[in-house]
Amino acid sequence: MTIGHYLLRRLAFALLLVLLVSSAAFLLTRLAPGDFTIEQGLTITAEERARLAADLGLDRPLAVQYGAWLGRAVRLDFGPSFLYSRPVADLLGERAANTAVLALAALIVATVLGVPAGVLSGRRAGATRRVVRGVSLLLLSVPPLVSSLVLVWIAARTGWLPLGGMTSLASDGSWSGWVADLARHLPLPVLALALPVAATLERLQSQALAEASREPFVAAAVARGLSWDRAVAAHAWPASLRAVLSVYGLIIGALFSGSFIVEVVTAWPGLGRLMYDALRARDLYLVAGCAATGAAFLAVGTLVSDLLLRWADPRLGGGGVSR
Amino acid sequence: MNRQSRALLFILIVAGVLGIGYYLRTAVAPPAAPLALDEGPAAPAVRGGTLVASLRAEPRSFNRLTSRDYATEIVAMLTQGRLVRVNRATEEVEPWLAESWTVSPDGLTYTLTLREGVRWSDGAPFTSDDVVFTLAAVDDPRNASVLATSMRIDGAPLAVTAPDPRTVVVTFPTPFGPGIRLLDNLTIAPRHLLGDAAAAGTLAEAWTASTPPGEMAGLGPFMLVRYEPGQRLVFDRNPRYWRTDGRGEALPYLDRLVLDIVPDQNAELLRLESGQIDMVQQHLRPEDLSAARTLATAGRLRLLELGVGLDPDAFFFNLRPAKWASDPRAAWMPRAEFRHAISHAVDREAFANTVFLGAAVPVHGPITPGNKTWFSPNVPRYGYDQARARALLEGLGLTLNAATGFAEDAAGTRARFSVLTYSGNTQLMRGAEVLREDLRAIGVEMDIVPLEPNALIQRMLSGDFDAIYFNYFATDTDPAMSKDFWLSSGSAHVWHIGQATPATDWERTIDDLMTRQAASLDHEERVRLFNDVQRIFAEQLPVIYFAAPRLFIGVSSRVTHYTAGPIRPQLLWSPDSLAVAPAATP
Numbered sequence: 035m036t037i038g039h040y041l042l043r044r045l046a047f048a049l050l051l052v053l054l055v056s057s058a059a060f061l062l063t064r065l066a067p068g069d070f071t072i073e074q075g076l077t078i079t080a081e082e083r084a085r086l087a088a089d090l091g092l093d094r095p096l097a098v099q100y101g102a103w104l105g106r107a108v109r110l111d112f113g114p115s116f117l118y119s120r121p122v123a124d125l126l127g128e129r130a131a132n133t134a135v136l137a138l139a140a141l142i143v144a145t146v147l148g149v150p151a152g153v154l155s156g157r158r159a160g161a162t163r164r165v166v167r168g169v170s171l172l173l174l175s176v177p178p179l180v181s182s183l184v185l186v187w188i189a190a191r192t193g194w195l196p197l198g199g200m201t202s203l204a205s206d207g208s209w210s211g212w213v214a215d216l217a218r219h220l221p222l223p224v225l226a227l228a229l230p231v232a233a234t235l236e237r238l239q240s241q242a243l244a245e246a247s248r249e250p251f252v253a254a255a256v257a258r259g260l261s262w263d264r265a266v267a268a269h270a271w272p273a274s275l276r277a278v279l280s281v282y283g284l285i286i287g288a289l290f291s292g293s294f295i296v297e298v299v300t301a302w303p304g305l306g307r308l309m310y311d312a313l314r315a316r317d318l319y320l321v322a323g324c325a326a327t328g329a330a331f332l333a334v335g336t337l338v339s340d341l342l343l344r345w346a347d348p349r350l351g352g353g354g355v356s357r
Numbered sequence: 358m359n360r361q362s363r364a365l366l367f368i369l370i371v372a373g374v375l376g377i378g379y380y381l382r383t384a385v386a387p388p389a390a391p392l393a394l395d396e397g398p399a400a401p402a403v404r405g406g407t408l409v410a411s412l413r414a415e416p417r418s419f420n421r422l423t424s425r426d427y428a429t430e431i432v433a434m435l436t437q438g439r440l441v442r443v444n445r446a447t448e449e450v451e452p453w454l455a456e457s458w459t460v461s462p463d464g465l466t467y468t469l470t471l472r473e474g475v476r477w478s479d480g481a482p483f484t485s486d487d488v489v490f491t492l493a494a495v496d497d498p499r500n501a502s503v504l505a506t507s508m509r510i511d512g513a514p515l516a517v518t519a520p521d522p523r524t525v526v527v528t529f530p531t532p533f534g535p536g537i538r539l540l541d542n543l544t545i546a547p548r549h550l551l552g553d554a555a556a557a558g559t560l561a562e563a564w565t566a567s568t569p570p571g572e573m574a575g576l577g578p579f580m581l582v583r584y585e586p587g588q589r590l591v592f593d594r595n596p597r598y599w600r601t602d603g604r605g606e607a608l609p610y611l612d613r614l615v616l617d618i619v620p621d622q623n624a625e626l627l628r629l630e631s632g633q634i635d636m637v638q639q640h641l642r643p644e645d646l647s648a649a650r651t652l653a654t655a656g657r658l659r660l661l662e663l664g665v666g667l668d669p670d671a672f673f674f675n676l677r678p679a680k681w682a683s684d685p686r687a688a689w690m691p692r693a694e695f696r697h698a699i700s701h702a703v704d705r706e707a708f709a710n711t712v713f714l715g716a717a718v719p720v721h722g723p724i725t726p727g728n729k730t731w732f733s734p735n736v737p738r739y740g741y742d743q744a745r746a747r748a749l750l751e752g753l754g755l756t757l758n759a760a761t762g763f764a765e766d767a768a769g770t771r772a773r774f775s776v777l778t779y780s781g782n783t784q785l786m787r788g789a790e791v792l793r794e795d796l797r798a799i800g801v802e803m804d805i806v807p808l809e810p811n812a813l814i815q816r817m818l819s820g821d822f823d824a825i826y827f828n829y830f831a832t833d834t835d836p837a838m839s840k841d842f843w844l845s846s847g848s849a850h851v852w853h854i855g856q857a858t859p860a861t862d863w864e865r866t867i868d869d870l871m872t873r874q875a876a877s878l879d880h881e882e883r884v885r886l887f888n889d890v891q892r893i894f895a896e897q898l899p900v901i902y903f904a905a906p907r908l909f910i911g912v913s914s915r916v917t918h919y920t921a922g923p924i925r926p927q928l929l930w931s932p933d934s935l936a937v938a939p940a941a942t943p
Contacts (some may be wrong), residue, residue: 068815303587
């Protein structure tokens with residue numbers, strides 16, 4: 035299989051994933067108790083509620099609604115948001131970019147912290163391993179709500195960082211000023227998102243490296259005269275990456291789909307918050323649009339992860355990739 | 358890592374976190390200052406400055422005529438004008454864009470004189486045409502205005518004419534007790550900007566949240582100049598705003614007002630504490646009060662007590678006859694005596710202390726002492742008396758089964774029901790737990806079913822529930838403005854919504870009293886009629902109330918010249934008079 039065929043196959047997979055996930059979101063939201071007319075609470079009469087449902091097309095049979103939505107969605111028209119009276123695509127465009135900035139930064143921080151920590155704890159036993167693993171365990175055990183609030187609390191107490199938002203009002207409007215302002219707002223949500231992911235990567239990397247270090251080819255390298263550290267760095271670590279990279283795609287997908295809790299606590303204007311509000315209000319088309327965007331991020335994440343995996347382990351090309 | 362090492366590591370980390378926390382707390386805490394409660398303006402307001410308030414959600418639209426969400430309402434309060442204003446502190450109607458009015462002897466016709474020289478923020482003159490246009494647009498069904506129902510009296514629209522640019526004549530179809538108070542709800546829209554959309558029936562698509570601020574105009578003290586979705590709304594002073602203060606100085610005092618969107622209430626309090634916002638939009642939760650008091654004592658914020666809230670949590674049974682048609686509990690559960698027994702079972706003092714952590718007062722009806730005009734203390738009360746509760750149950754044929762500890766009827770059906778409540782609302786969940794324990798003491802079993810709001814309302818509307826425990830916000834203190842709750846045909850008559858004809862005699866009586874009360878132009882008569890309504894309501898107890906919160910709101914000590922009221926937005930309802938103290942110069 036050529037790389038072109040491979041990428042085409044992955045693109046088809048991505049499209050199928052987006053279609054399935056957004057359709058499932060549409061159908062589940064529609065089948066869940068309540069609809070957008072309920073969002074109006076008790077302020078409207080039954081007649082007004084029925085009129086609103088008819089105006090929004092919610093009185094039509096499910097199959098008809100789904101068919102109409104699908105017909106538009108394949109042309110990338112996700113319809114209007116009931117909540118905001120705006121095209122869903124516009125809302126997604128605003129928020130997906132914000133989430134992508136946060137997710138990319140969190141991914142970098144998680145990788146930079148998690149993988150070296152995993153190498154450190156996986157390479158040698160002793161106090162270092164115990165401390166690293168203990169910290170990992172703690173980070174994995176703390177719920178995101180608590181960790182986010184603790185970080186916001188520390189920021190409030192110290193005044194070192196803004197407590198939330200993506201940019202400040204005082205931003206001077208220049209490109210460099212905007213970037214500097216963004217950089218001041220990023221640490222809080224990035225740490226809240228990245229620390230548990232870093233802990234996950236540390237556990238994976240540590241375990242994979244410990245296993246790879248026990249492989250015969252590492253012993254053979256040491257027998258050839260390489261130091262233990264060199265043998266681990268040159269042979270065991272590349273081999274261990276496969277386990278880490280295999281979940282990397284899922285991590286990318288999860289980060290880029292938006293974290294509702296972190297975004298709410300740190301007031302980050304991302305996709306997670308938008309999706310939560312849409313779900314609460316049963317904003318059918320917006321829920322489906324958010325789900326489609328999340329699925330697209332997941333598909334891209336798994337593609338990146340697979341490509342990295344192939345780079346780390348050429349055997350995975352299965353002889354198919356042209357060489 | 359062995360178990361001992363893990364334990365040691367855990368202890369070290371916890372000790373470290375506590376140590377850092379203690380250091381940070383002691384390192385940055387300013388010297389203690391006396392607790393400030395509701396300090397009024399002492400010196401003339403200083404002109405200028407920026408005030409930052411929080412907003413829990415972002416606006417769904419900038420068009421108040423077609424959007425009812427709270428954030429849109431706040432934006433309209435800042436940027437738009439009304440003919441009259443209900444003062445949230447005194448509950449009185451005040452002249453606003455209409456500087457005066459006269460009423461015809463029959464009370465049906467109001468002739469309003471508009472202020473002279475008022476201009477929209479874009480410079481266009483404001484005239485009576487704008488008022489006529491707004492009311493017509495609201496009443497046009499093609500525009501699906503959210504204000505349409507509230508601007509009708511018993512289903513009939515107001516008639517509006519404009520004899521000259523400064524005069525508006527509003528004729529009510531039938532006598533209406535609150536009278537011109539009704540117009541406090543009506544945001545006046547600019548004909549010169551929205552006329553085409555309203556004529557085309559596309560008003561809902563005008564002024565959405567993506568409309569550039571420059572394309573909108575208002576009569577309020579501020580103009581929206583920037584909207585950063587998900588982050589903030591920025592408002593600058595409207596230089597054409599009409600109002601001046603007692604010294605003749607143009608309002609508003611503030612140069613700029615910013616609404617930061619902070620969805621999480623914990624983060625909101627931390628922002629207030631750190632000085633990143635100056636005020637919160639809504640009263641504090643009971644669980645936040647202790648921390649807020651500590652901060653107030655330390656001089657880091659001002660804690661304002663707003664009095665008793667108008668919105669007690671409500672507990673009610675499903676009283677639709679269809680619900681009980683084939684239910685084995687039909688002989689006793691929908692009966693008033695059963696509701697009386699439930700009311701007697703609850704120790705309201707303990708309820709207020711446990712659920713609201715002491716920041717509440719016991720109540721026995723929907724009108725709390727916070728509603729100074731309409732509260733009646735002389736209604737029947739079914740206070741804490743467990744022996745009486747058990748006797749009432751026995752009168753209904755429910756006797757205690759010693760083996761199970763629960764009451765049963767002659768057929769062996771246990772006194773048991775489920776109650777729906779909002780999941781994630783800590784106050785309601787605490788309340789439901791207390792109720793369960795109190796009811797268990799008289800042999801009634803209650804199962805708690807937490808649901809998210811949309812699902813709960815859906816179950817309520819479809820009648821698929823035994824009982825519900827929830828809360829909702831009052832928007833006005835005058836009961837005639839809440840007829841949808843009192844009338845059997847009302848959309849908020851929660852125990853049996855939207856009846857074609859009254860299902861019971863007592864509901865028919867309340868319908869009659871409320872109709873007369875709303876139509877009466879004599880205040881004393883209105884009070885008397887509404888006292889009768891409250892008495893019948895208390896006797897029948899279709900909704901049981903236990904406690905009303907005492908409301909507190911946090912505000913930065915740099916904010917001055919605020920006037921707080923019990924209805925939200927408790928501080929921003931009067932934005933033109935808000936001011937901030939200038940920063941201290943070294």
